[in-house]
Amino acid sequence: MVNAPVIDALKHDLKAEAARLGFATVGFAPAEDDALRAARLHDWIAAGHHGSMQWMEDRADVRQGPQSMWPEARSVIALGMSYAPEVDPLALEGEAEKARISVYAQGRDYHDVVKKALKALARWLVAEAGRRGLDEPSLKVFVDTAPVMEKPLGEAAGIGWQGKHSNLVSREHGSWLFLGAIYTTVPFAPDEPHDDRCGSCTACQQACPTDAFPQPYVVDARRCISYLTIEHKDPIPEEFREAMGNRIYGCDDCLAVCPWNKFAETAARHKAFAPREDLVAPDLLELLRLDDAAFRQKFSGSPIKRIGRNRFVRNCLIAAGNSGNASLAPVVDALRDDPDPVVAEAATWARAKLTAVP
Numbered sequence: 001m002v003n004a005p006v007i008d009a010l011k012h013d014l015k016a017e018a019a020r021l022g023f024a025t026v027g028f029a030p031a032e033d034d035a036l037r038a039a040r041l042h043d044w045i046a047a048g049h050h051g052s053m054q055w056m057e058d059r060a061d062v063r064q065g066p067q068s069m070w071p072e073a074r075s076v077i078a079l080g081m082s083y084a085p086e087v088d089p090l091a092l093e094g095e096a097e098k099a100r101i102s103v104y105a106q107g108r109d110y111h112d113v114v115k116k117a118l119k120a121l122a123r124w125l126v127a128e129a130g131r132r133g134l135d136e137p138s139l140k141v142f143v144d145t146a147p148v149m150e151k152p153l154g155e156a157a158g159i160g161w162q163g164k165h166s167n168l169v170s171r172e173h174g175s176w177l178f179l180g181a182i183y184t185t186v187p188f189a190p191d192e193p194h195d196d197r198c199g200s201c202t203a204c205q206q207a208c209p210t211d212a213f214p215q216p217y218v219v220d221a222r223r224c225i226s227y228l229t230i231e232h233k234d235p236i237p238e239e240f241r242e243a244m245g246n247r248i249y250g251c252d253d254c255l256a257v258c259p260w261n262k263f264a265e266t267a268a269r270h271k272a273f274a275p276r277e278d279l280v281a282p283d284l285l286e287l288l289r290l291d292d293a294a295f296r297q298k299f300s301g302s303p304i305k306r307i308g309r310n311r312f313v314r315n316c317l318i319a320a321g322n323s324g325n326a327s328l329a330p331v332v333d334a335l336r337d338d339p340d341p342v343v344a345e346a347a348t349w350a351r352a353k354l355t356a357v358p
């Protein structure tokens with residue numbers, strides 16, 4: 001039997017516990033599939049917007065909604081952790097000796113931080129439900145890697161809305177939230193879905209260096225610098241190389257120009273996401289010299305470690321080619337003989353660009 005007053009009190013206390021664990025926001029949605037959301041996911045994949053992310057295609061039928069993954073689920077708890085930056089993420093644009101690492105990757109790996117907090121919240125929920133005489137709940141926790149559409153679920157749970165850059169925007173935290181979700185058998189009363197507050201603004205679409213938005217709210221990953229620098233394993237298509245500038249890991253441009261960021265309090269940022277000093281404005285020259293062992297050591301505990309040395313150095317070479325900085329030529333030259341063909345090809349491209357420097 002559903003004991004609504006006890007579940008409502010549990011929901012109230014769960015919000016306080018989530019805040020204690022470092023979440024900046026939490027909301028509740030019914031664990032229902034939504035036909036429009038599912039159709040848009042399938043359309044996105046049919047259009048090829050996922051590029052080489054085959055895992056998006058393989059599990060699209062599960063990703064499309066909570067019921068498709070787990071029919072026993074009754075509620076979705078959507079959570080956000082803030083990583084609001086203190087300085088303008090676009091400040092290093094065009095700096096010849098420096099590289100740009102997106103804000104989300106300058107601190108500790110959010111997968112680890114958010115997952116740990118989600119698990120702690122899940123344990124709290126099981127213990128509290130038992131203490132309050134409710135049936136033992138089942139739960140599943142997710143951050144990023146599972147076939148779950150975290151952004152639309154966050155919108156359904158009222159913690160923000162999907163902006164025209166497609167990410168979840170919060171009135172209090174702007175574009176700077178990592179998302180996580182818990183599916184549970186507890187039938188929590190849902191919160192109101194968030195309404196769209198983009199209005200006539202188009203700042204994010206205009207800011208995109210590679211024109212990655214075929215229409216508002218939709219990203220073609222194949223054109224997105226985040227995808228090209230993190231997910232894409234092969235040589236970066238020539239048409240995007242110059243537009244990448246000095247971005248070597250991810251991209252913040254569409255997030256950073258969002259007017260809602262002015263309400264984002266860095267005080268709400270989880271302390272684990274404070275930027276590492278050496279990753280705020282790293283020297284391209286130093287990064288180009290990383291071998292496998294040095295790469296692993298430098299990026300231990302950072303999300304950057306996931307892409308491996310070769311892909312990382314490939315990205316740095318594109319930035320070197322764009323730098324117009326002839327003093328990088330010797331280190332670029334040396335990488336033309338790199339055993340990895342993708343690195344070697346990027347070095348040849350960068351060297352030719354630097355030769356053209358007057």
Ligand code: B12
Binds near residue numbers: 143
């Ligand atoms: C695949 C993926 C990517 C891909 C594809 C991006 C994308 N837009 O989907 C790439 C590698 C490009 C990427 C990049 C980034 N990502 Co990413 N990514 C994901 C992942 C794993 C899946 C997203 C997904 O399901 N995409 C499929 C598409 C179809 O979903 P969608 O974008 O929600 O699409 C909806 C809209 O297009 C909408 N729609 C379509 N047409 C229309 C029309 C109208 C009128 C409307 C209203 C809506 C609408 O319907 C679709 C379905 O509902 C999620 C984690 C997760 N499990 O959810 C993280 C996630 C979305 N990424 C995240 C981040 C931080 C980023 C980057 C900012 C990282 C960076 N700094 O480089 C960039 C941002 C680029 C961008 N503008 O999107 C965060 C976003 C947090 C937030 N506040 O929203 C997530 C949630 C990870 C996390 N757990 O925190 N990412």
Ligand code: SF4
Binds near residue numbers: 211252
């Ligand atoms: S992350 Fe950068 S490249 Fe990707 S859509 Fe946003 S502005 Fe464009």
Ligand code: SF4
Binds near residue numbers: 205259260
């Ligand atoms: S920049 Fe403008 S259009 Fe883009 S998400 Fe923010 S408010 Fe919406």
